[in-house]
Amino acid sequence: xxxxxxxxxxxxxxxxxxxxxxxxxxxxxxxxxxxxxxxxxxxxxxxxxxxxxxxxxxxxxxxxxxxxxxxxxxxxxxxxxxxxxxxxxxxxxxxxxxxxxxxxxxxxxxxxxxxxxxxxxxxxxxxxxxxxxxxxxxxxx
Amino acid sequence: xxxxxxxxxxxxxxxxxxxxxxxxxxxxxxxxxxxxxxxxxxxxxxxxxxxxxxxxxxxxxxxxxxxxxxxxxxxxxxxxxxxxxxxxxxxxxxxxxxxxxxxxxxxxxxxxxxxxxxxxxxxxxxxxxxxxxxxxxxxxxxxxxxxxxxxxxxxxxxxxxxxxxxxxxxxxxxxxxxxxxxxxxxxxxxxxxxxxxxxxxxxxxxxxxxxxxxxxxxxxxxxxxxxxxxxxxxxxxxxxxxxxxxxxxxxxxxxxxxxxxxxxxxxxxxxxxxxxxxxxxxxxxxxxxxxxxxxxxxxxxxxxxxxxxxxxxxxxxxxxxxxxxxxxxxxxxxxxxxxxxxxxxxxxxxxxxxxxxxxxxxxxxxxxxxxxxxxxxxxxxxxxxxxxxxxxxxxxxxxxxxxxxxxxxxxxxxxxxxxxxxxxxxxxxxxxxxxxxxxxxxxxxxxxxxxxxxxxxxxxxxxxxxxxxxxxxxxxxxxxxxxxxxxxxxxxxxxxxxxxxxxxxxxxxxxxxxxxxxxxxxxxxxxxxxxxxxxxxxxxxxxxxxxxxxxxxxxxxxxxxxxxxxxxxxxxxxx
Numbered sequence: 001x002x003x004x005x006x007x008x009x010x011x012x013x014x015x016x017x018x019x020x021x022x023x024x025x026x027x028x029x030x031x032x033x034x035x036x037x038x039x040x041x042x043x044x045x046x047x048x049x050x051x052x053x054x055x056x057x058x059x060x061x062x063x064x065x066x067x068x069x070x071x072x073x074x075x076x077x078x079x080x081x082x083x084x085x086x087x088x089x090x091x092x093x094x095x096x097x098x099x100x101x102x103x104x105x106x107x108x109x110x111x112x113x114x115x116x117x118x119x120x121x122x123x124x125x126x127x128x129x130x131x132x133x134x135x136x137x138x139x140x141x
Numbered sequence: 142x143x144x145x146x147x148x149x150x151x152x153x154x155x156x157x158x159x160x161x162x163x164x165x166x167x168x169x170x171x172x173x174x175x176x177x178x179x180x181x182x183x184x185x186x187x188x189x190x191x192x193x194x195x196x197x198x199x200x201x202x203x204x205x206x207x208x209x210x211x212x213x214x215x216x217x218x219x220x221x222x223x224x225x226x227x228x229x230x231x232x233x234x235x236x237x238x239x240x241x242x243x244x245x246x247x248x249x250x251x252x253x254x255x256x257x258x259x260x261x262x263x264x265x266x267x268x269x270x271x272x273x274x275x276x277x278x279x280x281x282x283x284x285x286x287x288x289x290x291x292x293x294x295x296x297x298x299x300x301x302x303x304x305x306x307x308x309x310x311x312x313x314x315x316x317x318x319x320x321x322x323x324x325x326x327x328x329x330x331x332x333x334x335x336x337x338x339x340x341x342x343x344x345x346x347x348x349x350x351x352x353x354x355x356x357x358x359x360x361x362x363x364x365x366x367x368x369x370x371x372x373x374x375x376x377x378x379x380x381x382x383x384x385x386x387x388x389x390x391x392x393x394x395x396x397x398x399x400x401x402x403x404x405x406x407x408x409x410x411x412x413x414x415x416x417x418x419x420x421x422x423x424x425x426x427x428x429x430x431x432x433x434x435x436x437x438x439x440x441x442x443x444x445x446x447x448x449x450x451x452x453x454x455x456x457x458x459x460x461x462x463x464x465x466x467x468x469x470x471x472x473x474x475x476x477x478x479x480x481x482x483x484x485x486x487x488x489x490x491x492x493x494x495x496x497x498x499x500x501x502x503x504x505x506x507x508x509x510x511x512x513x514x515x516x517x518x519x520x521x522x523x524x525x526x527x528x529x530x531x532x533x534x535x536x537x538x539x540x541x542x543x544x545x546x547x548x549x550x551x552x553x554x555x556x557x558x559x560x561x562x563x564x565x566x567x568x569x570x571x572x573x574x575x576x577x578x579x580x581x582x583x584x585x586x587x588x589x590x591x592x593x594x595x596x597x598x599x600x601x602x603x604x605x606x607x608x609x610x611x612x613x614x615x616x617x618x619x620x621x622x623x624x625x626x627x628x629x630x631x632x633x634x635x636x637x638x639x640x641x642x643x644x645x646x647x648x649x650x651x652x653x654x655x656x657x658x659x660x661x662x663x664x665x666x667x668x669x670x671x672x673x674x675x676x677x678x679x680x681x682x683x684x685x686x687x688x689x690x691x692x693x694x695x696x697x698x699x700x701x702x703x704x705x706x707x708x709x710x711x712x713x714x715x716x
Contacts, residue, residue, distance in 0.1 A: 013364070015716075016279040016288055018324050018355075020364025021405050021491065021607050028608045041365060041716065044287040066275040068290025097530040099639050115495045115528050116624040119615050 007130030008036045010057040012048050014072070015041040019065035022094055022115075026061065026122060033123045035130075045072045049079030052088055058130035064094040070103035077107050087136055089129045093117070155208040168201045188452050189610065190409040192572045198564035206567060210462075214516075214557045217469075220462035220570065221558040222516040223481045228554040234519040235261045235544050236270035236320055236485065240296035241531050242644040243651070244307035247271070247297040251308075253534060259541045266349075268318035270521060271308075272296040273330065279366055280326030282702030283648040293644030295531060296322075299330065300648070300701045301655050305337035314343045319350035320485075320519075325367040327354040328376055329704040332691035335388060340696055351392040351485075353443065354380060357418055359594045359715070360401055360603045370594045372679075372712025374425040376687065379678050381426070381436035383688035392439045394422070395485065398460065399445035403491045405607020408449070408456040409573060413580035414590075414599070415442060416463050420581070421590040423472045429684050437468060438478030444517065447489035447508025454560060455569035457484060457515035463574060485519035486512035493528040496623035498635050501525035506543050513553055514560055520544055526635060533638045652700070659698030667694035668707055675711030 011027050013020060027037045038055055042048045052060050060080075062073060073092060080086050092104060093113035104112060111125045156164065175184075175196075184196035210218065215225035224230070237259055239250050251269055254260045262268030272278075274296040276288040282300045283292045292298050299305065309317065323330050331352040338348055356373040368376060381393045396418045401411040419440065423433055442460065446453045464482040468474040488508035493501040502525045509522045522540040524532030532540075548554060560566045584593050593599045613619035620626045671694050674686040691704055 014275070014288070014291070015366045016275040016281055016291065018275070018278070018365040021403065024364075024604045025405075025608050025611050028604070029611070042287075065295075066291055067294025068288070071290030095528070095530060097637050097639070099637065116621070119611070 005131065005134065006034060006036055007059065007127055007134075008038070008055065008057045009059045009061060009126055009130065010038045010040070010048065010052050010055060011061045011063070012040050012042050012051075013063040014066070014068065015043050017041075017064070017066045019094075020063075022065070023061075023063040026063075026093065029119045030123060030126060033119075033127075035123075035126065045075035046079040048076045049083050049085070052080065053083050053085050057088065058133040059126050060088055060090045061126070062090065062092050064092060064096065066095075069096060069100040070107065073104055073109060074107045087133060089133060091125065091129070093122075155211065156204050161204065164200045164204055168199055171197065171199065188408070188449060189606075189613075190407040190452065190573065190576065192409065192452065192569065192576060194569070198568055200564065202564045202568035203562065206571065214561070217480065218462040218465035219481050220458040220465075221561045223461070223483065223518070224557070227516055227557040228513075228548075229557065231263060232261075232548055232554065233486075233513070233517060233544075234263060234268050234318065235259055235541065236268055236519050236521050237537060237541055238270045238272050238322065238487075238521050238523075239537065240272035240274070240322075241638075241640045242293040243298055243647045244304045246293070246641060246644065248308055248310070250534070250537075254537065254541070257538055257541055258545065262316075262318040262349075266316045266318060267312065268320070268519075270320040270322065272322045273326070274298050275365075277330065277701065278323045278326050280329050280701055280705030280708075282652060282700050283645065284652055285702060289645055289649075292648050294640055298644065298648040299333065300652055301698070302333050302336045302340060302695050303655070305334050306341065309337070314338045314341070315347040315349075317349075319348075320353075321351065322353050324355040324358070324365070326701060326705060327352050327356050328380060328688065328691055328708060329695070329701045331380065331391075332688065332695040332704065333701060335391075335692045336695035339692070345388040347390065348388050349390045351395060351441070352380070353395040353397065354393060355395075355397060355400065357394075357422065358397060358400055360404060360406065360414055360599045364404075367715040368709070369713030369715055370591045374422055374591065375678060376708070376712060377422055378426050378429055378431065378436075379684055379687045381439065382431060382685035384439065385435045386685060387689070389439075392441050392483075393436070394440045395443045396440065397443040398456075399443045399487050399489075401603065402445040402448070402489065404603050405610060406603045407606050408452055409576040409580060410602060410606060411445075412456050412460050412463070412573060413577040413584070415460065416467055416577065417581055417584050417590045417593075419464065420467060420471070423468070424589070427472070429681055431684065433468075433472055433474050434476040434479050437472075437474055438476055438481075441483040441485065441518075443485045443487060444512075444515075445489050446486050446512040446515075447492050447504055450507060450511045451566060451569060452573065453508070453511040454515045455566055455573050457512075457517065458566075458570040459574040459577060460484075462570070463577065483519075484515070484517045485521070486515070486517040487521040488512075488523045490523050490527055492621075493523065493525070494621060494623050495528045496632060497629060498526050498529060499633070500623055501528065502539060502543070505540065506547075509543055509547055510551075510553065513547055516558055526637065529635065529637045531638045531640055533636055535636075536638075655698070655700070664694070664698050664703070667697045668699055668703060670694070671699075671704060671707050672711060675708065679711060 089110040091111040214222035275291045384391045384393045396415045398411045398415045461482045465480040488505045524536035526536045671690040674690040677683040
């Protein structure tokens with residue numbers, strides 16, 4: 001993998017969730033760390049998979065402040081699998097409650113970020129996941 | 142801070158030359174002493190708002206005030222307080238924010254709050270501050286595909302008139318203040334409530350309450366779907382005119398300085414954007430030929446507390462002063478009610494931490510105290526566990542106790558505007574006002590608020606501030622106990638409230654039943670009438686007819702989402 005690798009990430013939250021401070025902040029932090037960032041509101045969880053596939057992103061980050069943590073994540077992961085892109089890792093952030101964790105882990109999320117998480121850990125996690133997605137894709141190609 | 146050359150002429154406006162000389166001499170001697178003892182260090186600090194704070198203030202700062210602002214509480218420009226005497230006569234209204242599940246489930250929490258001495262309105266009445274789940278808040282029915290996971294999760298699910306009838310079953314709505322926190326769904330949610338009250342036979346002219354009506358809010362918590370900016374302001378005017386005639390005690394707009402702060406703005410931005418919102422709406426109403434004094438008295442503010450104790454108080458006073466001046470001088474309002482900014486305080490949710498969550502009790506108490514020292518009219522003290530999820534009953538009760546301790550034990554309620562005349566606070570108020578006025582001037586130069594929203598300038602300003610704040614936390618420049626300082630290895634375990642997962646099923650079944658039981662032809666006709674009213678007000682005619690059509694449609698059986706679909710078609714979406 002060359003050193004000029006530019007990870008592509010999709011950051012998203014529901015169109016009904018008005019709380020966008022966290023995801024906008026993470027978008028700016030990733031951008032400043034050299035990522036290409038696509039930021040969308042989804043209406044349907046399947047929208048996330050479609051955009052992720054169309055844009056060929058390396059990682060998906062989903063922000064939750066107002067419910068649907070487990071059911072939406074399951075739907076996104078399901079849509080990715082249907083599109084044969086189950087290899088794209090999904091991470092979640094925001095208000096992730098103890099009772100959400102088991103369902104999120106079962107759905108296969110690769111990381112959970114809550115309030116107060118350091119930029120460093122967020123950026124490094126995204127970078128590592130992006131690198132491995134790209135490496136696997138290149139190996140398969 | 143020294144009176145110096147800039148302030149000297151102002152002093153002469155109300156201080157004698159002799160007094161001014163004494164004041165100047167004291168300031169100079171202090172500066173000399175500081176230099177001798179500490180050398181060149183200034184001990185200045187800069188607030189996140191950009192306002193520079195000195196290590197001490199003195200009579201020279203008070204002397205710099207314009208003579209017309211040397212007033213008692215209850216006098217123009219109302220910065221000190223709206224009333225001559227405040228908490229000594231009427232304590233603040235406790236509006237603990239509550240909402241989860243379906244209406245019948247939330248009613249249980251409301252009853253608990255009342256038993257604990259909460260839900261306390263003015264003059265012996267009851268008061269509730271209801272928050273809706275995100276689908277409801279945005280005007281979307283629970284059976285809309287893709288929103289099921291959010292039903293009843295972080296607020297109550299409401300989609301039809303009967304849900305409000307269940308929520309307030311048996312209550313005298315003319316003695317119940319109902320505050321409703323909602324975004325794009327505001328017009329429809331207000332209509333469902335008014336329809337429920339009318340259906341139960343209550344006289345709408347006697348209904349007291351509040352719809353936050355965050356449909357104008359494009360720089361606060363409005364990252365999601367909303368109306369187009371221009372459509373939003375037209376709808377705000379419609380609601381204001383309708384209520385002025387039909388439900389004149391109902392507050393039709395809450396400008397949320399709180400939400401703007403929570404989205405990341407600093408205090409100067411938040412105050413400026415709040416006043417700019419009023420300017421934009423007043424201009425909209427004036428262009429429609431509406432007498433501003435008939436609608437403005439029912440606007441209010443929602444202000445955030447907890448970031449910076451004294452600046453929180455200063456911004457409140459600056460907001461009240463600017464509101465009075467702008468409405469009087471720029472819009473020629475004459476009614477006292479049009480000049481008085483009523484304020485509902487809320488402590489800062491975004492400053493609560495997941496780490497060591499009990500620390501949030503202290504944060505909330507300090508925030509609440511600054512709100513009380515600001516002389517706010519209503520109060521929401523967040524629960525300490527809100528960074529983790531929906532509050533437990535224990536956490537909600539502790540928030541209420543925080544308010545009760547402030548009101549009944551601390552003694553801070555003995556005097557109206559107890560900090561009035563503080564050298565520091567008066568100067569800080571002036572600085573915040575001056576800086577916020579400069580932002581308003583910039584917005585005017587850029588073509589006004591709506592132009593600034595449409596160009597993206599506004600959200601860019603807020604996002605930048607939010608990012609800077611987070612960078613300061615990362616670098617340690619902004620200490621947060623438990624996050625970047627005084628960190629513990631093992632986080633304490635706390636119980637987290639889990640809303641009933643059955644709520645979604647209950648809401649969906651109930652809505653499905655409703656759709657089959659109602660008169661579908663009459664509902665369609667009512668929605669068609671709503672659409673015609675929408676087009677009329679878009680053309681500047683029959684202002685108020687949209688809200689009237691919404692209330693009629695709601696009473697006939699239209700759902701929130703059905704009404705919202707029509708409104709979105711007519712007034713456009715933001716995205």
